[in-house]
Amino acid sequence: MKHSVLITGASSGIGAKTAEIFAQRNYEVLLLGRNQDRLDQVAQSLPGEGHKTFSVDLNDPKEINNLCTQLIKERPFTNSLSALINNAGIIDKSLFDKTSLESWRQQFQVNLFSAIELTKNLSPLLFENKTSFVVNVSSTLAEKPIPETLAYSSSKAALTSWTKGLALEWANKGVRVNAVHPGLIDTPIHEFHTDSEGSENRQFMDSLQPLKKVGSPIHIAEMIYFLTQPPSEWTTGSTFTVDGGIQLL
Numbered sequence: 001m002k003h004s005v006l007i008t009g010a011s012s013g014i015g016a017k018t019a020e021i022f023a024q025r026n027y028e029v030l031l032l033g034r035n036q037d038r039l040d041q042v043a044q045s046l047p048g049e050g051h052k053t054f055s056v057d058l059n060d061p062k063e064i065n066n067l068c069t070q071l072i073k074e075r076p077f078t079n080s081l082s083a084l085i086n087n088a089g090i091i092d093k094s095l096f097d098k099t100s101l102e103s104w105r106q107q108f109q110v111n112l113f114s115a116i117e118l119t120k121n122l123s124p125l126l127f128e129n130k131t132s133f134v135v136n137v138s139s140t141l142a143e144k145p146i147p148e149t150l151a152y153s154s155s156k157a158a159l160t161s162w163t164k165g166l167a168l169e170w171a172n173k174g175v176r177v178n179a180v181h182p183g184l185i186d187t188p189i190h191e192f193h194t195d196s197e198g199s200e201n202r203q204f205m206d207s208l209q210p211l212k213k214v215g216s217p218i219h220i221a222e223m224i225y226f227l228t229q230p231p232s233e234w235t236t237g238s239t240f241t242v243d244g245g246i247q248l249l
């Protein structure tokens, strides 16, 4: 049977790599992000057929609602939606006394509330399957905040806590709900990816990791995929840390 997966934040980084992994394994992929050009680029690079892109600003609850209504009405997939990967996220680094309430609200909206809204509104599709999956991409910072990331860390801590509660509520509906906690992954979310001293900063970041290199999107994408497959069938409400060992320091 053909399976479908909706991945938020699929225009870049971890989400784009996750789209590739699912497409390689015969899924129809629904890619969500804001940047239509980058969504198209990723979608066109995927093997297989039936992939669709959706340009949606997750900072805008109206856009989220419209998308959900459209997906439920138009059903742009062969069967039903079997997996939802809530991966989109933003970080706005600043010290607590310099962080505006607006910044807190935006980070909570994109990192937490958008995932809640999508999951709630798309639940009729998920419940159509005998088994379906929600995977939330949280962060090691959910458990161990560091300075300048308080809004981000708090939003991810709430995402992880919600993951656990929802797993219990939906266990008898056949929906497994898990979270992944990435450590430092080389994606455009980090300045070292793009700035002029990028390679120097990157080497420094590598040296801080117990395994002596920062992670790659594939490390997270494979864990996400695992959490939607039979070998993880006895797993729900769990958090999976993929961080090169840094949480132990």
Ligand SMILES: NC(=O)c1ccc[n+]([C@@H]2O[C@H](COP(=O)([O-])OP(=O)(O)OC[C@H]3O[C@@H](n4cnc5c(N)ncnc54)[C@H](OP(=O)(O)O)[C@@H]3O)[C@@H](O)[C@H]2O)c1
Binding pocket: 008, 009, 010, 011, 012, 013, 014, 015, 032, 033, 034, 035, 036, 038, 056, 057, 058, 059, 087, 088, 089, 090, 110, 137, 138, 139, 140, 181, 182, 183, 184, 185, 186, 187, 188, 189, 190
């Ligand atoms: N990289 C790391 O070290 C790391 C560590 C821990 C956790 N994470 C988490 O992993 C997830 C993926 O991050 P990444 O590292 O792959 O970063 P990234 O390359 O910057 O990708 C972020 C994705 O989120 C999307 N996004 C951001 N704001 C959005 C909005 N308002 N509406 C719709 N889409 C939006 C972006 O799409 P557009 O650009 O098209 O808007 C992009 O596709 C995030 O939740 C992040 O918090 C990352």
